Amino acid sequence: MxxxxxxxxxxxxxxxxxxxxxxxxxxxxxxxxxxxxxxxxxxxxxxxxxxxxxxxxxxxxxxxxxxxxxxxxxxxxxxxxxxxxxxxxxxxxxxxxxxxxxxxxxxxxxxxxxxxxxxxxxxxxxxxxxxxxKNEQTTKDTVYIPVSVHQPPQTKDTIPFRGRRKQIAKKMVQSIYTIPHCTHFEEIDVTHLLQFCSELKKVNQPISITAFFLKALSISLKEFPIFNAVLDEENEVIQLQKEHHIGIAVDTEEGLIVPVLRHIEEKSIRVIHTEMKQLTNKALNNQLSITDISGGTFTISNVGPLGGSIGATPIIQYPEVALVSFHKHKKMPVVTDDDQIIIRSIMNLSMSFDHRVADGATAVRFTNRFAMLIQDPKLLLLEMV
Missing domain, CATH: 2.40.50.100 (RNA polymerase II/Efflux pump adaptor protein, barrel-sandwich hybrid domain)
Incomplete structure (x- = not known):
């Protein structure tokens, strides 16, 4: 057979x-x-x-x-x-x-x-x-032989270009050659959100800051559905998708993998936090199923924990329309409207989007809305009522 x-x-x-x-x-x-x-x-x-x-x-x-x-x-x-x-x-x-x-x-x-x-x-x-x-045999049989001074040094190392690394390369090439990428950068004040997360942790209710990001993105996508879409060039339509299935890029030993957290628009921040941890653990242990990694409509990459603090130009997960990358937050002096200098926790954000589908002005409005929700968590909670 x-x-x-x-x-x-x-x-x-x-x-x-x-x-x-x-x-x-x-x-x-x-x-x-x-x-x-x-x-x-x-x-x-x-x-x-x-x-x-x-x-x-x-x-x-x-x-x-x-x-x-x-x-x-x-x-x-x-x-x-x-x-x-x-x-x-x-x-x-x-x-x-x-x-x-x-x-x-x-x-x-x-x-x-x-x-x-x-x-x-x-x-x-x-x-x-x-x-x-092996060690016992090596000790017993070792013979020391002088090495010629004319022996050429080994100058080349190689690693296999196959498996997940090769497949990632194919997807990246497909995306970059198909989608005209445009990247928008923004600074987000996360001071109040970090304080809120710290308060939750003190009462044994820890919620990761990424869970808040995901919920704020979902709320923003409802108002700007153009970034939760698929371009169907053959039929000359842009399909706006109501479900928010957001992929979360995970750095594993075998390479990048993007499990998908489904129906974020219907879930609480607590549920998002729990399911995100479960998916991340499955990714790190190579236990993801085909359902866990398929059907994404939008993607995020949180490189902050790795120390990435300035910016990036992330490549979109084809055929999605946009991807947001969050970078490390750091304390910085900020000048207020009344010319006072205060210390705030500022995070950089990089957003790549398909310029065939959306324009830069729309991306700015989208990230402005996201920033408003993150900078004042009370507004985020109001949107969930």
């Missing part, structure tokens, strides 16, 4: 093969993960359509394959003699990932869990034992 790459979400046309989760000769059950692929938005496991024995793979890690391509051949269990059945590996996908990332052949490990299941601890113990053995 041929196991083929199917569409795992949002009309994908291709994916890159990351790694194999089984090897030829392994016995698998229906829905057992066979290999891991990387699309432009997520890492996904391809499950077995039925029970069988892995005969051979027809693709290689790092290869980009189209939907409908054959990935591997699966033999019927009944056709294989019982005397030729290999050891069955029982381990969770996360445990397998630990083994892969550390170059460990999981088939060499004896599981200590129920029914011989291989646990995370089994992997770590195997790694420790292998390291000790």
């Amino acid at each position: 041929e196991v083929k790459l199917h569409d795992i979400g949002e009309g994908m046309t291709e994916a890159e093969v990351n790694c194999f989760l089984v090897k030829p000769g392994d016995i698998v059950k229906a829905d057992d993960p066979l290999l891991e692929v990387q699309t432009d938005k997520m890492t996904a496991e391809i499950p077995s359509p039925r029970a069988g024995i892995i005969r051979e793979f027809t693709v290689k890690p790092g290869e980009t394959v189209s939907v409908g391509s054959t990935l591997l051949l699966l033999d019927d269990l009944a056709a294989e003699k019982k005397t030729n059945q290999p050891k069955r590996i029982i381990a969770s996908p996360f445990t397998r990932k630990i083994a892969r990332e550390n170059g460990i052949d999981i088939h060499k490990i004896d599981g200590s869990g129920p029914a011989g299941r291989i646990t995370d601890e089994d992997i770590y113990q195997y790694m420790t034992a292998a390291s000790l053995k």
